[in-house]
Amino acid sequence: MPRLPRPPGSSTLRPGAVALGRPDPGPDLNSPEGLIRAARDWLGAGDDQRARLALDRALALRPRAAEALLLRGLVDQRRGDLAAAAEWFRRAIRARKDFADAHLNLGSCLIGLGQTEEALRQFGRAVALAPGMALAHLNLAQALLDQGDLGRARSAIDRARALAPDALPILLARARILAAQEDYEAAGAAWEDCVARAPGDVLVLNDAANFLLEDNRVEDSLALYRRAVALAPTSQEVRKNLIRALMTTGALDEAEAEAVGWLGTQGEDPRFRRLLGDVLVRAGRFPEARSAYVAAWDALPEDDNIPLGLxxxxxxxxxxxxxxxxxxxxxxxxxxxxxxxxxxxxxxxxxxxxxxxxxxxxxxxxxxxxxxxxHPFDADAHDRFVEAVSTVFTPALFERFAGLGSPSETPVLVVGLPRSGTTLVEQIIASHPQAAGAGELTHVSRFEHSLPWRVGEAGRRGYPACVAGLDGAILDRFTAHYLHELTRIGPKARRVVDKLPNNFLRLGLFALAFPKARIIHCRRDLVDTCLSLYFQSFAGGHEYRHDLVSLGRYARAYLAMMAHWRRVLPLPMLEVDYADVVADQEKASRTMLEFLGLAWDEVVLRFHKREATVATASRWQVRQPIYATSVARWRRYEQHLSPLLLSLEGKKPSKG
Known part of the structure; x- marks a missing residue:
């Protein structure tokens, strides 16, 4: 979900740590000092033009007046000419080498110009010169966050917070840094603190709701989005985020009503018409969706995401x-x-x-x-991760943690490579009266990513080594949160399917949390699966699929991971072949229902007529009866697939 940009000047801490006062009607306009004082006052009052004229006169009288050079840079910075502003700040530094404010503002300009490395040096210099300036630590933290240096960013923001514990911009930056570090519990508390301090700030509500939605706290996120919409009913971005959140949670009727309501009250808006198309696709109303997309594309012919949606x-x-x-x-x-x-x-x-x-x-x-x-992919790093998971999750580990976790039999994980039939399997099971489909939940993956922070000292070794520090209390917090979401999705269901495919990497962790759950592993011809991945435009992730050789290596790592789980996993796991489902849907469906302890009901044979949201790339296919045209599809493309075929065999393609 998009974060909303904070308007210039809306923060209590902002680049330009110069205290600007109100205009003084009686400064001496014949001396550099008086002109600088007047310029400062006029800047504070928003009269940039008069401030610029006063500063130009001051600099004509005293060309190396560091404060005048700084303020002159602020004038250009405020009007958006960052290159000119940066040069004024450099001149201020040449005039006074220990001028922390100039280093700070130069760093801010350089961030805007995309020169992050140099900006970091300037922020570091500002911190060294003025260690008590909270704004300097804040800007340093934000630059480090942009660079992905999360450890140093957290240290910098903690120093800023110690200096200004109530400053909202610092608290917001801290919440974002904690989330980027995947310290989700601490980040959640930080966002709650921000909302409590600024309950009427639309930007805070929006960004906090974004985090809560990603953290699978659905009701809380929707409540904040609705508050933000109530406060800013004409804000496009806030309304879009609410609609996207409603789509994510399956509330398609409300999402459609919000989109149609916007179009009815705010006038024709192609971006909302395109968003309406997304809602209708998820609802399976394809002709209406196509009409919405066409209207949006006619108005925005340069937006190539619209024809992709079509x-x-x-x-x-x-x-x-x-x-x-x-x-x-x-x-x-x-x-x-x-x-x-x-x-x-x-x-x-x-x-x-x-x-x-x-x-x-x-x-x-x-x-x-x-x-x-x-979106580069490090295949070597991924192979090392799979090997590490295999080393940690052993029969001895499962025996050690026996007796922990939830006794619930509600969760069903459907895993496999993406495009291997996971959505088809979920839709068949979810058509049963005693089952429900949750789509692709991220609870298990977020639990994995946050585990190093949850286990304390043991977390220093990272995941998966930190699994050794697990205890019953940590597992209970996770399972309660996860089951709460499953209950929301299927209040009366005996089985709820979570079909995030790459949970195949986390089956060991899931088994510790739910030792009585079920797993269904979807298999499909490996070349067909890889080809489908190569052809699919995903919203994010899946970097491995952009190169046929890397795609083959990822598929081989997947095979190795699943082979390991077959040897050690204490949970029952059913293997379902896509080709078998296509060849005899009833037989495959009976096998799956029997595995889940559900009585046979022929309604599952009509899964494609079920009215429910489908949020994955397979949303058109699963609205159709089962068809066989995707079996051995790769043969049509065989002449192009040598790099993939060799990679799947563990061979390197020839350089020629």
Missing amino acids: TATGKMKSGEALGDRILERWTAQGAAGVVSADIAYAAGKVLDDRQDYDGAFAAFAQANRLKAAD
């Missing part, structure tokens, strides 16, 4: 105007030498629908090259 509404066979329009845009961008990943993915989908397999592969390959540039 491809989720169904196939676009030869001769269909929308498909032609997508291909024309892709071709035009190619001729101009600037292609977006979104339009390349959309073109690939259209060409695949039209059975132009060479053209489709070229488009998908282009999309992945564009994505790979910004």
Whole structure:
């Protein structure tokens, strides 16, 4: 969810640690000192033009007046000319080398100019010169956060907080740093503190709600989004975030009402029309969704995410105007030498629908090259992680923790590689009257990521080594939170399916938390699965899929991980082959229901008619009856897949 930018001057702490007062009607405008004093007052009153004139006169009289140079930089900084402002601040530093305010403001300009390394040096210099200046520590912390240096960022923000414990900007930055460190319990408390201190601040409410939604605290997040909307009913971003949150939680009727209500009261807005399309796709109302997307695209033809959304509404066979329009845009961008990943993915989908397999592969390959540039994947690090998990989760570990965790049999984890049939399996089970589908919950992954902070000293070794520090109280807090969400989703369900595919990496941790739960492992032809991953545009993550060799290595690591769980996992696990479900849906469905202790009900054979939200990339497919066209699909693309096939065998492609 987008954070809302804080308007300039809205913070009690901001770049420019100069105290600006009110205008004094009687300064001496014939001396540099008087002109500087007057300029300071005029800046404080917002009269930048008069301040600039006074400062120019002061500098004409005294060119190396450090304070005048600083204030002159503030004038340019406030009007958005960061390059000019930075030069004024550099001149101020040359005039007075120990001028902490100038170092601080120069650092702020450099952040805006994208020169983070140099900005860090300037903030560090400001801190060294003025260790009691809270703003200097705050800016240093924020720059370190931007750099991903989270440990130093936390130290810097803690020093800022010690100097100004009630300053809201410091508390907000601290909450964001704690969340970035995956110290989710501390971050949650920090966000609650921010909301308590600023209950009427729309920006605080929005950003706190973003965190709470990511932390799976659904009711709390929606309450804050609604408060923010009530305070700022005409704010587009706040309303969009509320709608996206409602979509995430499956409240599609309310999400649709919010989008339609905005369009009815604020006038035609293509971005909300596009958002309405997203809501309708999740609800399975594909013709209406297509109409919404088309209206949005007509108004915003430069937004390539809209045609990408259109491809989720169904196939676009030869001769269909929308498909032609997508291909024309892709071709035009190619001729101009600037292609977006979104339009390349959309073109690939259209060409695949039209059975132009060479053209489709070229488009998908282009999309992945564009994505790979910004989303690198470290296959060696991932292999080491899988090996470490295998080393930690042993029969001896499970025996040591026997008796802990929740006795609940409600959770069912459906795992596997993405695009392996996990959504199909979830929808079949969730169609049963005594079951429910939760979609892709992040509770288990967030528990894994936050575990080093939860276990105290043992957490210094990171995950998975820190599992040794687990105790019953830590597990009980997690299981209570998780079961609360499952109960919200399926109040009367005996089984609730959580189908986040990459939970295959966390089955050991899940087994410690829920020793009586069930696991269903979805398998599909590995090459078909990898090809589908390569062709799919995900909202985030899955960096491994942008290169065929890395994709093959990730798939081999997955096989190794699952082989380990088969040897050591104390939970019952059912293996479900996608091809078997396609070949005989009833037989596969009976097997799954029997495994879960649910009586047979033929309603599960009509899963595609079920009215429920589907939030994954398979949302169009699962609204259709089961079809076999995706089995051995990779054969259509075989001539392009040598790097993947060799990687799956553990071989390196030839450099030629």
